[in-house]
Amino acid sequence: DERIPMEAAKRDAVAKEMQATVAELLELYHDAKQSHWNLRGPLYYQLHEVLQEYAETYLKYTDIMAxxxxxxxxxxxxxxxxxxxxxxxxxxxGGFLEDRQVLDLMSSRVDIVAKRVRERIERVGKIDETTSNLLQELSHDLDKQAWQLRVTQQ
Amino acid sequence: DERIPMEAAKRDAVAKEMQATVAELLELYHDAKQSHWNLRGPLYYQLHEVLQEYAETYLKYTDIMAxxxxxxxxxxxxxxxxxxxxxxxxxxxGGFLEDRQVLDLMSSRVDIVAKRVRERIERVGKIDETTSNLLQELSHDLDKQAWQLRVTQQ
Amino acid sequence: DERIPMEAAKRDAVAKEMQATVAELLELYHDAKQSHWNLRGPLYYQLHEVLQEYAETYLKYTDIMAxxxxxxxxxxxxxxxxxxxxxxxxxxxGGFLEDRQVLDLMSSRVDIVAKRVRERIERVGKIDETTSNLLQELSHDLDKQAWQLRVTQQ
Amino acid sequence: DERIPMEAAKRDAVAKEMQATVAELLELYHDAKQSHWNLRGPLYYQLHEVLQEYAETYLKYTDIMAxxxxxxxxxxxxxxxxxxxxxxxxxxxGGFLEDRQVLDLMSSRVDIVAKRVRERIERVGKIDETTSNLLQELSHDLDKQAWQLRVTQQ
Amino acid sequence: DERIPMEAAKRDAVAKEMQATVAELLELYHDAKQSHWNLRGPLYYQLHEVLQEYAETYLKYTDIMAxxxxxxxxxxxxxxxxxxxxxxxxxxxGGFLEDRQVLDLMSSRVDIVAKRVRERIERVGKIDETTSNLLQELSHDLDKQAWQLRVTQQ
Amino acid sequence: DERIPMEAAKRDAVAKEMQATVAELLELYHDAKQSHWNLRGPLYYQLHEVLQEYAETYLKYTDIMAxxxxxxxxxxxxxxxxxxxxxxxxxxxGGFLEDRQVLDLMSSRVDIVAKRVRERIERVGKIDETTSNLLQELSHDLDKQAWQLRVTQQ
Amino acid sequence: DERIPMEAAKRDAVAKEMQATVAELLELYHDAKQSHWNLRGPLYYQLHEVLQEYAETYLKYTDIMAxxxxxxxxxxxxxxxxxxxxxxxxxxxGGFLEDRQVLDLMSSRVDIVAKRVRERIERVGKIDETTSNLLQELSHDLDKQAWQLRVTQQ
Amino acid sequence: DERIPMEAAKRDAVAKEMQATVAELLELYHDAKQSHWNLRGPLYYQLHEVLQEYAETYLKYTDIMAxxxxxxxxxxxxxxxxxxxxxxxxxxxGGFLEDRQVLDLMSSRVDIVAKRVRERIERVGKIDETTSNLLQELSHDLDKQAWQLRVTQQ
Amino acid sequence: DERIPMEAAKRDAVAKEMQATVAELLELYHDAKQSHWNLRGPLYYQLHEVLQEYAETYLKYTDIMAxxxxxxxxxxxxxxxxxxxxxxxxxxxGGFLEDRQVLDLMSSRVDIVAKRVRERIERVGKIDETTSNLLQELSHDLDKQAWQLRVTQQ
Amino acid sequence: DERIPMEAAKRDAVAKEMQATVAELLELYHDAKQSHWNLRGPLYYQLHEVLQEYAETYLKYTDIMAxxxxxxxxxxxxxxxxxxxxxxxxxxxGGFLEDRQVLDLMSSRVDIVAKRVRERIERVGKIDETTSNLLQELSHDLDKQAWQLRVTQQ
Amino acid sequence: DERIPMEAAKRDAVAKEMQATVAELLELYHDAKQSHWNLRGPLYYQLHEVLQEYAETYLKYTDIMAxxxxxxxxxxxxxxxxxxxxxxxxxxxGGFLEDRQVLDLMSSRVDIVAKRVRERIERVGKIDETTSNLLQELSHDLDKQAWQLRVTQQ
Amino acid sequence: DERIPMEAAKRDAVAKEMQATVAELLELYHDAKQSHWNLRGPLYYQLHEVLQEYAETYLKYTDIMAxxxxxxxxxxxxxxxxxxxxxxxxxxxGGFLEDRQVLDLMSSRVDIVAKRVRERIERVGKIDETTSNLLQELSHDLDKQAWQLRVTQQ
Ligand SMILES: [Fe+3]
Ligand SMILES: [Fe+3]
Ligand SMILES: [Fe+3]
Ligand SMILES: [Fe+3]
Ligand SMILES: [Fe+3]
Ligand SMILES: [Fe+3]
Ligand SMILES: [Fe+3]
Ligand SMILES: [Fe+3]
Ligand SMILES: [Fe+3]
Ligand SMILES: [Fe+3]
Ligand SMILES: [Fe+3]
Ligand SMILES: [Fe+3]
Ligand SMILES: [Mg+2]
Ligand SMILES: [Mg+2]
Ligand SMILES: [Mg+2]
Ligand SMILES: [Mg+2]
Ligand SMILES: [Mg+2]
Ligand SMILES: [Mg+2]
Ligand SMILES: [Mg+2]
Ligand SMILES: [Mg+2]
Ligand SMILES: [Mg+2]
Ligand SMILES: [Mg+2]
Ligand SMILES: [Mg+2]
Ligand SMILES: [Mg+2]
Structure with a gap:
């Protein structure tokens, strides 16, 4: 353990935030695919594709944080x-999902995770800038999704 | 529902097999990533990469079956x-995993799923050739993984 | 003719199914392009693109079956x-087509062809597995289109 | 209709030429594929490939003109x-086609369409330069095909 | 200036048309991005993407004309x-824009520019065929955008 | 051996068919390269290229079957x-080969293997659908080669 | 507005900095293209290309900040x-621009914007790390351009 | 000769212009490579590369016109x-060439050809729009080269 | 020097950290290649490849920091x-290196540099966020290498 | 035979060396694939992949020499x-092969061929530099394989 | 001239061989294109393509030798x-060329150049191995063309 | 050591030349990057890029020779x-470097290495053709750099 660059006292705190983020991102992945599959309604084609892209974004950050x-x-x-x-x-x-319903569900859940990630940046920034930087990139991508899901409902 | 090409009487049976396959493949995905991350030992580099490839294979078939x-x-x-x-x-x-342990765990679990898929091919083949064909392609990929994991331990 | 791998007695039956499939797929190609061009309505952009992709799928299988x-x-x-x-x-x-109208027309026609292909798989499967396998792949793609067109209208 | 850039008086004339060109190009597409499939003789391999390329050229311009x-x-x-x-x-x-026969058939039909396109350029050039420019590009590609089919027979 | 291929007497007239076209295309670029950003409504995803593609088309021709x-x-x-x-x-x-509003605004402005470009083809065609040819290609792309924006509102 | 998904009683039969197929495909590979190299005659350029493509097809299936x-x-x-x-x-x-001679030799040998593969599909289909599916894909590619070699001689 | 992840009190301050940055980057885009076009002198070829690359960098960050x-x-x-x-x-x-003149103009303007971006990082860093991170990436690219333009004049 | 789409009376005139254009473009190709090789001076690196690109442009149009x-x-x-x-x-x-000398030589020769091509557009435009269109595209590329070579010397 | 965006008082401190980082990264580059070449043992193939990838990472950041x-x-x-x-x-x-020895050597040296980079982030973060951000990205990549080298030895 | 560039007296000697090289390379190809398939042991994943790459190298040179x-x-x-x-x-x-056994077998056989190729370079170099050059490139690749197989066993 | 790595006494001899090779390769380029264009006969499609590839090979070596x-x-x-x-x-x-005639002409001319290149390898090999190596690669490609043109006529 | 294809008596001599070449190439790599970074003057943009390309060439041959x-x-x-x-x-x-100064420094050092490589080809050619061939390819690339650096100063 001498060859872990981060100071020993900081490790548990950082790992705890990573664990929480990984759990939320994997849950969002399942949500996005659940919606990608069971979707119905006039917005089907565009949301089916968008949800696949969002799902891939969740997996990308899951791997980085894990x-x-x-x-x-x-x-x-x-x-x-x-x-x-x-x-x-x-x-x-479970079951079939209307396009409007998916926009509401996903925008709500992405918003929750995006807010938690913002709080983590605050906490982690005091301990480890390198990890904070990774969370900032995730934060930017979640904020973009939150925006897109939000304005599509307006 | 008139515009579902498959005959109505066959749908529940096929969907049930798809649901079971999706559950197993998503579980294998989490297993493979769990191992990709927590791995240790001299085989780390090659197994880290192989487990990522296997994980992507599980997601590819999850989407097809779902x-x-x-x-x-x-x-x-x-x-x-x-x-x-x-x-x-x-x-x-949970926790860290030795490389040998991962080979044993994953080869056992892939073997279980591969055997279940073979039984599904049998059952589904009597109902719907098109679905059976999809399961045969999955079966081939799982058999390949089972072989590779098995001989690495020999 | 000695150098035709398939047994002589099976050739007419297989060729007849291929001829019928080719005719339907080329008709669907013209239908999809007709819709791609004359389309109107709020779903224009997404359907214009989707219909082009479907049209290319019809040509791909036309060549295989022919x-x-x-x-x-x-x-x-x-x-x-x-x-x-x-x-x-x-x-x-002929003439301009509303987006909803195209969804209804195409989902109806794809459904008809998908059902006929399923019957052909049944008949051909008793004669020639190799040809049946090709029809199964077409069947899968048509079923996917039928699903997407159907749920967009729900 | 106020938002159609072309002057109202010109539209019918241009559309009529486009309709005729689309009909001929789609017919040539079917001809080229018919030949691509039913071809026989020592030139099979090269003509099979060339006819596929010509067929794709017809579809490209069909889309532009439509x-x-x-x-x-x-x-x-x-x-x-x-x-x-x-x-x-x-x-x-219908039926099988000898390679020499295909060269003769296709060079004759391409020549007919190429000549009609030249007449259209003349007529359309007086109405709309932009459409004429599109026809000139088609004319160039048809003239190239006519040349290649012609000299292969000499 | 002896090494400018175009005859001296024609240069001012051509340059004047280029200047006007560049101004309009750059304005359309800003319009398209303004809409790409401030957009709202159920058509958000597809229009957000389409407006980016249109914006890139404006920049491509801006460079050619300049x-x-x-x-x-x-x-x-x-x-x-x-x-x-x-x-x-x-x-x-300025401010947020509804999807329907963007379709109306952009189709109106593209229509105006497309009509001016048609007049320029007329004028420039009498002076310089090479420049006219460039304007014809722009005209074709603008007419395509005008069509797509128009039918999406029908 | 508990971790071999296929039932123990079926393994020898499947492996035996795979061994026979691998032997024939590797032999065809050597035949195709032998012809690719020693070829002569007016069809040299096109057959030289086609034989290389066929050779690569044999190796692709050799690996799958092995x-x-x-x-x-x-x-x-x-x-x-x-x-x-x-x-x-x-x-x-051995020695130099005339183009016509190569067409005759290769079409005869591909026809023999294609027929044996058809018999294997019959036998294997009763034991293992997954293996049969792989043989069906090989069968399709061999039938295509047999057709192309056959009609070039007509 | 409940589904905007950033806290309400911070939004105006961040948006104001984004608006100022977007204005400057779009102005730099027009400057770079103006120079790309009207350039003269022995450094023409290399600067013409470099200015195009810089212009594309401005547009990339414009989109991110907007x-x-x-x-x-x-x-x-x-x-x-x-x-x-x-x-x-x-x-x-306006008008033609000498290569040396462009180096002077652009290095001055890039330097001004780069300095303003540094001040924004200071101000925004106290409010929102995620936005600051985006500005830091822009800052790095502007500093690189400032360096390259500066040393070319030395 | 009945299967040449262009009217018989126009062929000699068009072919004569093509022959002259091919001769000039091949000459320019040799000039550009001669300069690419024997070049000296501070502008070596950028002109060496630019001359290669110009040379490739000459060959592209040579093939089209021939x-x-x-x-x-x-x-x-x-x-x-x-x-x-x-x-x-x-x-x-012959022999070594200074960078400034190459700029002067090439800009003079490109200018001459560009002017001749403009005259050909005039003459050919009265006979065949399709050929004129090809010459207009060449004209545009030559005018671009003439501009770039000219301003580098200013 | 007025056109250096960073405030004059900060430049020496930042440059000093960059110089130290560049020296360490170039040393690591030579170490990694030294190991890539002189390596021996059962892990040869995987480490040979991994060390090349690590070496390329060192050069990438060397260029950024320099x-x-x-x-x-x-x-x-x-x-x-x-x-x-x-x-x-x-x-x-110098001389040949056993695979286990390379894992020990490289993990020790990467760990040292990774720890120094963490200290630099601390110091530089107080002066210049933009530079700190670059160091954070390097820190992340070094931590990843340290992890991989560490667990392979466990 | 007048149009064979090599002098008549040299042809048999060169062809004889080519024949021997082709025989050895094809044998190595079968050896490498035999090992790629029947391999077992902890080094399975990396050797399975390396043997495929080596096999492709043998085929590349087989074609050149033939x-x-x-x-x-x-x-x-x-x-x-x-x-x-x-x-x-x-x-x-025949039969299954342990990883260590494959390293020993392949390194022995590659070493034998590499030594024979060195002798051929000596003999052929006196007759034909062009052929010798081809053998030198093969020699380099074989020496690289021999090195890699050798040190993996140390 | 002190910074020319080759010894002064060798330069003229090497340059003379390069000049002769460049002249022959450029002549072959014009021959190949002359044939590519004026070709007629049943082998048109395949020779038209092959001659273009040969022509590109001549230009590649022209640049290397020059x-x-x-x-x-x-x-x-x-x-x-x-x-x-x-x-x-x-x-x-000049004028139209029959396919058989082109095979005869090109195989004769390639053979002449290939023989001269062999003599140059002999002469240059005594002076400069590096240049000889370049000529050996050209020799190999010319011998391949000579072979292909020769056997197509047999 | 029995499985080293090269004869034992030749190994030390070859390895010694490789060591000297590797040392010079790595030194040139550092020189080129030193110049790439600290460069100033009107030729900055083109030399900055060229030096990066040269640096990559040094690393490519370093790996081959090592x-x-x-x-x-x-x-x-x-x-x-x-x-x-x-x-x-x-x-x-050390410190900043003027563009002219870099051209002088690099052309001198490349010239020195290129001359040493020529001597090595002489010495190694008597021992091992395969190694000599590798040095000839390096020699060609160094001679090209020496030429380009030399004529830019003329
Ligand atoms: Fe990962
Ligand atoms: Fe999906
Ligand atoms: Fe086909
Ligand atoms: Fe279309
Ligand atoms: Fe431009
Ligand atoms: Fe394999
Ligand atoms: Fe955007
Ligand atoms: Fe051509
Ligand atoms: Fe750099
Ligand atoms: Fe070959
Ligand atoms: Fe060159
Ligand atoms: Fe290496
Ligand atoms: Mg940051
Ligand atoms: Mg089946
Ligand atoms: Mg299948
Ligand atoms: Mg035109
Ligand atoms: Mg099947
Ligand atoms: Mg015109
Ligand atoms: Mg045009
Ligand atoms: Mg920070
Ligand atoms: Mg960052
Ligand atoms: Mg030699
Ligand atoms: Mg050599
Ligand atoms: Mg060589």
């Missing part, structure tokens, strides 16, 4: 049961 | 809680 | 007059 | 029955 | 103040 | 001596 | 009149 | 002796 | 003698 | 029986 | 008049 | 201290 935990010497937990129990975004409906 | 359920007029359920509760592959360990 | 007839030693007939006379999908309207 | 009609405010008609009835290139033989 | 002025020995003026003062397309609204 | 044997728990034998002794396609001539 | 304003719930204003009135970089000369 | 002669039923003559005897651009110096 | 010094108005020193004298990472062994 | 024989007017013999009888590398084991 | 002369401190002469006067390959016929 | 030493059974030494002590090219100036 590996950041390992870099600071801690394991990450991405198992389905753990995600289901800890993502804390509320239930997502 | 959308097949929709094509036959049924919704699919890929929510984390549902996957955790229904994949029925046994628990996957 | 060449399958040649492979079993029979000519194929893809002339405009023959297609117009034999595709048997009913007339397609 | 959409030009829409741009000037008129619908286009690309339905199989309409093409069969109006392309006015004479019948194309 | 460099044509230089080729005939005259400078071009693309400064923001000059564009704002001379594009002569009327004001574009 | 690895299928491994997947079912059996080794494969692709050694030159074994291929020479077991491919059972008759001798191939 | 959309950041939208993400925080505010519209952006990129209209030509607004840019001309607010960019506040002083006038840019 | 094949246009064939399309109208006439042979073309691109033999070195014929080019040397008929290009009529005056001698090009 | 040019950052220039951007703030200071020269950089990357000469071999200077690197050898100032990188301060201790000697690297 | 066509060199043709270029000097002699046929080549690449038939399986001939390769099995003349490659003279000793037998290769 | 720049080799410059590298040894001598200018090169690639002017049309010089090529026409010095290539010494005999006249090439 | 691995050649390993192939003949000897380690290579590329450590910074060793390069600084043994490259023997004289000191390279």
């Amino acid at each position: 590996e950041r935990a390992l870099q600071v010497g801690r394991p990450i937990d991405g198992r389905t049961g753990v995600i289901a129990a800890t993502a804390d975004l509320g239930g997502y409906p | 959308e097949r359920a929709l094509q036959v007029g049924r919704p699919i359920d890929g929510r984390t809680g549902v996957i955790a509760a229904t994949a029925d592959l046994g628990g996957y360990p | 060449e399958r007839a040649l492979q079993v030693g029979r000519p194929i007939d893809g002339r405009t007059g023959v297609i117009a006379a034999t595709a048997d999908l009913g007339g397609y309207p | 959409e030009r009609a829409l741009q000037v405010g008129r619908p286009i008609d690309g339905r199989t029955g309409v093409i069969a009835a109006t392309a006015d290139l004479g019948g194309y033989p | 460099e044509r002025a230089l080729q005939v020995g005259r400078p071009i003026d693309g400064r923001t103040g000059v564009i704002a003062a001379t594009a002569d397309l009327g004001g574009y609204p | 690895e299928r044997a491994l997947q079912v728990g059996r080794p494969i034998d692709g050694r030159t001596g074994v291929i020479a002794a077991t491919a059972d396609l008759g001798g191939y001539p | 959309e950041r304003a939208l993400q925080v719930g505010r519209p952006i204003d990129g209209r030509t009149g607004v840019i001309a009135a607010t960019a506040d970089l002083g006038g840019y000369p | 094949e246009r002669a064939l399309q109208v039923g006439r042979p073309i003559d691109g033999r070195t002796g014929v080019i040397a005897a008929t290009a009529d651009l005056g001698g090009y110096p | 040019e950052r010094a220039l951007q703030v108005g200071r020269p950089i020193d990357g000469r071999t003698g200077v690197i050898a004298a100032t990188a301060d990472l201790g000697g690297y062994p | 066509e060199r024989a043709l270029q000097v007017g002699r046929p080549i013999d690449g038939r399986t029986g001939v390769i099995a009888a003349t490659a003279d590398l000793g037998g290769y084991p | 720049e080799r002369a410059l590298q040894v401190g001598r200018p090169i002469d690639g002017r049309t008049g010089v090529i026409a006067a010095t290539a010494d390959l005999g006249g090439y016929p | 691995e050649r030493a390993l192939q003949v059974g000897r380690p290579i030494d590329g450590r910074t201290g060793v390069i600084a002590a043994t490259a023997d090219l004289g000191g390279y100036p």
